[in-house]
Amino acid sequence: MRPVFASLSVIAAALTLAACETMTPAATETPVAAAVDYTQMMDDLRILSADDMQGRDTGSEGGAKAREYIVGRLEALGVQPSSMGRLQPWEMQGRTREGVKTFNGTNIIGVIPGTRVADKYIVVTAHYDHVGVNNGQIYNGADDNASGVATMLELARRLKANPPEHSVLIVALDGEERSLLGAKHFVEAPPVPLSSIAMNLNFDMTARADSDGKLWVTGTYQHPYFRPVLERIAPRGTVSLAFGKDTPEDKGADNWVEASDHAAFHRAGLPFLYFGVNYHADYHRPTDDFDKVVPATFQSSTELAIEGFRALDQWLDQ
Numbered sequence: 355m356r357p358v359f360a361s362l363s364v365i366a367a368a369l370t371l372a373a374c375e376t377m378t379p380a381a382t383e384t385p386v387a388a389a390v391d392y393t394q395m396m397d398d399l400r401i402l403s404a405d406d407m408q409g410r411d412t413g414s415e416g417g418a419k420a421r422e423y424i425v426g427r428l429e430a431l432g433v434q435p436s437s438m439g440r441l442q443p444w445e446m447q448g449r450t451r452e453g454v455k456t457f458n459g460t461n462i463i464g465v466i467p468g469t470r471v472a473d474k475y476i477v478v479t480a481h482y483d484h485v486g487v488n489n490g491q492i493y494n495g496a497d498d499n500a501s502g503v504a505t506m507l508e509l510a511r512r513l514k515a516n517p518p519e520h521s522v523l524i525v526a527l528d529g530e531e532r533s534l535l536g537a538k539h540f541v542e543a544p545p546v547p548l549s550s551i552a553m554n555l556n557f558d559m560t561a562r563a564d565s566d567g568k569l570w571v572t573g574t575y576q577h578p579y580f581r582p583v584l585e586r587i588a589p590r591g592t593v594s595l596a597f598g599k600d601t602p603e604d605k606g607a608d609n610w611v612e613a614s615d616h617a618a619f620h621r622a623g624l625p626f627l628y629f630g631v632n633y634h635a636d637y638h639r640p641t642d643d644f645d646k647v648v649p650a651t652f653q654s655s656t657e658l659a660i661e662g663f664r665a666l667d668q669w670l671d672q
Contacts, residue, residue, distance in 0.1 A: 355498055355530075355558050355614050355630065355637075392653050394511070398427065398504040399561065399652070400644045402482070403496035410495060411486025412448070412459045412529045420482050424462050424526050427507055431514050433464035433524055436545035440464070444539040448532030451488070459483070459528035461536045463545060466510065470519035471671045475546055477523045478663070479537065479615050480506040480557040481530030491640040496647055498637065499530070501561035502630075505656045509663060519667050520552060527615050530558070537615035541622045552670050554619035554626040557659060561652040565634040568596040569655045571662070572610040572628040575600040576620070580627055583669045587661050591654035595662070607633070627666075629659050 401407075401423060408416030425440060442461040447454050462482070468474070480502035484495030494500075503526055510524050523545065529535030544551070563569055574581040574597050587595055599610040611617065616626040636642040 390653075390657075392508075392649070395504050395508045395653070395656065396649060398507050399496060399500050399647065402500035402503060403494040403642075403644045405492050405494065407494070409486035409493040410482060410484045412457045412483045412532055412535070414486055416486065417459075417483055417528065421460055421462060421526075421528070424482060424503065424507075428462070428464045428510065428524065431507075431510055433466060433510050433514065436463040436465050436523065438463070438545045442540065442543070442545075444529075444536065446529070446535045446539060448529060448535045450532070457529055457532050457535060459532075459536055461528055461540055462526040464510065464524040465545075466513045466518060466522045466524065468519050468521040469517050471552075472521050473550060474552045474671060475521045475523050475550055476518070476552055476663070476667060476670075477525060477554045477619070478506055478509060478557070479525045479527050479554060481527040481536065481615055483528050483531055483536075485531050485638065488640075493638070493640050494643050496642050496644045497559045497561045497631070497634070498642060499558050500644075501559060501647070501652060502557035505557045505560045505659050508656055509660050512660060518663075520670060530615050534615055534618050537618035541618045541624075548622060548624065551619075551624055553666070554616050554624055555663060555666070556614055556616035556619075556626065556628045557630070558614040558628065559630040560655045560659060561631065561647045562634045562636075563593045563631045563655045564648050564651045565632045567592050567594065568632065569593055569658050570599055570610070570628075570630055570632065571595055571597050572600045572613075572630070573616065573620075573626050576611070577625050577627070580625075580666065583665050584662055587658060587665060590657045590661075591650055593651060593654040593658060595658055627662075629662065631655065
């Protein structure tokens, strides 16, 4: 998630407001399936948020190392490159603590063909960059957003085993923390026509739902037809889907319509949904580390995200 330049009091207020949001109507709780092996997903989270990734800043050695790892994972899964290739480099101006500077970043793209509507694409995104090293401290960004990338890779693994109905672009975006640069470039120079993109599903911060027990879905105010599709999804473990942070009444840090890469798709007139957890004490701090993640909570959130994708994939173009 991109930085919110707000005081601690504003963030505390956002957390308080979030507790008042309307939840999805209750459904029968479904435990996480014991048969699922999450070893690789947890390894992905741990490796991408390790100190040797140096906070994965755009254009840094750590960012390049993270990119190499993600490419290797997609190759191992057998996810093919897009028509324009695996990598989409770009050069754009973005923000830093010291002001505006030019960044050289690279998006990573894979494609999984659909079985029913092969010429329409669901673009699944998760940004792999974070804010790097500041004042000698490494910002590992375990939740933000090694978690979203790990969730996306787990989705890709399952889609290779059980193919989607729509074609899927798996996109690890760079430069989110620098004003959504990678997403902006992707929308400006997509590997498929924008007219063939059915929607964007963006995963940004999917691990730390322990703050309120919710995986938030933002975008159903703008696209209300998605909500009934997702409301039927039962909780997983201690985590349930919740809808909001997208209305005119949601102000400042509590409105997430422009908070992450989905904003670039929204501005281009494309349907979007954003799946992410609420703010927590380690958000955009050097303490956002792997050991703060409760595995069962992260796994439950990922199951909800994947079930959400499957429901949308089946519903679209019916």
